[in-house]
Amino acid sequence: MSSNDSPAVVAGAPARAVAGAPAPQLRYRRVLLKLSGEALMGDDAYGINAETLQRMVEEIASAVAMGVELAIVIGGGNIFRGVAGGAAGMDRATADYMGMLATVMNSLALQDALRQHGVVARVQSALKIEQVVESYIRPKALRYLEEGKVVIFAAGTGNPFFTTDTAAALRGAEMGVEVVLKATKVDGVYSADPMLDPSAQRFARISFDEAIARHLKVMDATAFALCRDRRLPIKVFSILGEGALQRALCSDDEGTLVHV
Numbered sequence: 001m002s003s004n005d006s007p008a009v010v011a012g013a014p015a016r017a018v019a020g021a022p023a024p025q026l027r028y029r030r031v032l033l034k035l036s037g038e039a040l041m042g043d044d045a046y047g048i049n050a051e052t053l054q055r056m057v058e059e060i061a062s063a064v065a066m067g068v069e070l071a072i073v074i075g076g077g078n079i080f081r082g083v084a085g086g087a088a089g090m091d092r093a094t095a096d097y098m099g100m101l102a103t104v105m106n107s108l109a110l111q112d113a114l115r116q117h118g119v120v121a122r123v124q125s126a127l128k129i130e131q132v133v134e135s136y137i138r139p140k141a142l143r144y145l146e147e148g149k150v151v152i153f154a155a156g157t158g159n160p161f162f163t164t165d166t167a168a169a170l171r172g173a174e175m176g177v178e179v180v181l182k183a184t185k186v187d188g189v190y191s192a193d194p195m196l197d198p199s200a201q202r203f204a205r206i207s208f209d210e211a212i213a214r215h216l217k218v219m220d221a222t223a224f225a226l227c228r229d230r231r232l233p234i235k236v237f238s239i240l241g242e243g244a245l246q247r248a249l250c251s252d253d254e255g256t257l258v259h260v
Contacts, residue, residue, distance in 0.1 A: 024250040030069040030145065031249065032172035033060075034165065034182045037075035037106055039239055046078055048109055057113045059245040060150065064119055068249060069145040071175050072152045073168040074110060076102025096160035100127055103164065107154035108133065114150060121150040126158030126167070138174055145175065165223035173230045180232060181248055182219065183239035188256035189216055205257045218258055227258075234258040 039056070042049030063070055079102035107123045114121040122144050124136040133154060134140075144151045156167040165182075172180045189211065192200040208228040211218055218224055218234060227234055237248045237255025247254040 024066075024246065026066060026068065026249055027252070028178045028249055029067070030071075030175065030177045032071045032073065032168055032175060032177045032180050033245070034168035034180060035072060035074045035239070036164075036184065037077035037079060037102065039078075039183060039185070040074075040106060040109075041078045048078065048106070053109065053113050055242075056239070057110070057117045057119070059239070059243070060114065061117050061119050062243075063245050063249060064148065064150060066246070066249070069148070070150050071141070071145060071171060071177065072107075072110070072150060073156075073164055073171055074103055074106045074152065074154070075164040076100070076106055078102075079105055093160035096156075096162075097127075100155040100158070103156060104129065104133060104154040107152045111152055119150060120148075121152055123152045123154050126153070126155040142175065151175075162222065163220050165219040166226070169219065169223040169226040169230075169232070172232055173226065177232070180227060180234045181245070182234055182236045183245070184236060185238060185240060186236070187238035187241075189218055189236050189258065191216075203256045204252070205259060207259055211258055228260065231260045233260070 035056070040048045040053055042052035060070065060072075076099045080099045104123075104125055104127070107125075111121045111123050122141075123133040124141055125133045126136050128135050136153065136158075141151050141153075153167065153171045156162060156164050157170055168180055168182070186194065188202045188204075189206060190200040190202050191214070194200040194202075206216070208224070211224075218236060219227070224234075226232075235248055235255050235257050238244055244254065
């Protein structure tokens with residue numbers, strides 16, 4: 001798969017305050033965090049791993065405490081994977097709607113876990129299911145962000161044939177975020193698949209044009225084109241390490257920054 005002169009951070013170590021040292025300085029104030037549904041599975045085959053969810057909530061709470069205005073788009077692969085066998089041969093649009101409903105389930109779980117941690121979050125869905133969550137309304141979402149609430153966007157774009165990567169790019173552009181943080185299991189963008197090629201090199205920074213020329217998969221083509229056209233940078237980083245989100249917000253050394 002699928003940052004200028006800040007001090008290096010040891011991979012996997014949380015960002016800790018050192019006595020007498022200044023607090024980490026935010027590089028981004030309003031961000032959109034793209035989480036894959038698979039990130040919630042932990043070591044489980046599918047579903048939501050409670051320990052993994054709690055760790056992510058702590059990361060998000062730490063970012064909010066730093067003053068970040070945070071929007072989140074989450075996938076549904078961890079839930080849809082459990083029924084994917086039965087979806088074989090199913091109409092693509094129908095399967096995509098099932099995936100959207102899976103993202104709603106993940107969003108509700110994340111919202112409740114944040115509530116228990118003392119963080120106020122609101123879920124807005126691109127599908128109209130008002131008995132469960134409110135519908136997506138851009139001005140209301142912007143107001144929530146300004147009030148310091150976490151906004152979780154569910155049900156993708158509300159349309160089949162579009163991925164949650166595209167939803168992240170779209171909502172990020174609508175919210176006027178400074179960067180899309182794509183949280184993955186890999187610590188950045190590499191010249192080749194690091195799982196298959198031990199000699200693969202990780203990029204600290206790479207332009208949209210160079211990523212295209214090298215045929216590097218950062219996001220799906222629609223999402224990538226939208227970010228490029230909106231001049232919206234993407235930072236790809238691993239969510240697995242403790243303190244990873246804080247480092248992505250404060251350090252150029254965490255992950256790979258894809259820029260214009």
